[in-house]
Amino acid sequence: ATYFLKGNGFLAVYVGGLVIGNSKFVHKRSCLNFFDGLAWMFQLIMFLTLGLLVNPHELVPIIIPGLAISFLMIFFSRPLTVFLCLLPFRKMHCRDKVYVSWVGLRGAVPIIFAIIPLYHDVPHARIIFNIVFFCTLVSLLVQGTSLPLVARWLKLSEKPRQLKKLEDFDIDLSNDIKSVTTEIELTSDMLAKGNRLMDLPFPGNTLVVLIKRGENYFVPTGKTVLKDKDKILIITDNQEALMETYEKLGVEIENA
Secondary structure, three states: OOOOOOOOHHHHHHHHHHHHHOOOOOOHHHHHHHHHHHHHHHHHHHHHHHHHHOOHHHHHHHHHHHHHHHHHHHHHHHHHHHHHHOOOOOOOOHHHHHHHHHHOOOOOHHHHHHHHHHHOOOOOHHHHHHHHHHHHHHHHHHHHHHHHHHHHHOOOOOOOEEEOOOOOOOOOOOOOOOOEEEEEEOOOOOOOOOOEHHHOOOOOOEEEEEEEEOOEEEOOOOOOEOOOOOEEEEEEOOHHHHHHHHHHHOOOEEEO
């Protein structure tokens, strides 16, 4: 339809992705995982192809203009554009807008658009391509590597505690389910005060839904006798309380 209406194919695919991504359909999680892997594969192919189009010796003459253009885009053009586009969002803090401005041009999209003049033999297309590639490279090196530092400087970075995954249970919950699943491996110290499931001091709204013992899986009850090295799958609505319990039991908590 976009082709017959003489529309922008890139924009049509992007809008279509937004619509589908925010829709509900069967096997959505599996589809997202599949297409995420597919996207990474094509990105690898794309960057390999782009690398074949670049002649490093052609970048030397455009270093000075490339640095000048990069400086203008990083410190003037992009911040101005971002602040103008975010004007309607008055509740958004200025620090958030500055951080969005610093995200920069990292990625292959500008380079791909710069290939179009090359394909159509536009005059000076090679110079345009080299400058765009150089500016993207500068943005990648300067802004990409400094994002964590800028986030900390703007006091936007957080290190939320996360529960360590053992990945023995390959279970994905629907996005509509707000509960959190975690997996832990039991030790003799955890079972010191009792080896039945009901003896473990889990908080309310927390269920042990599955146990892996060796190569076998089974659904437990409160009277199930637990053993050292058992791996249990837990689902909870109160992650913070569960993490506090884990810390008391000696379960490893990692920072994101």
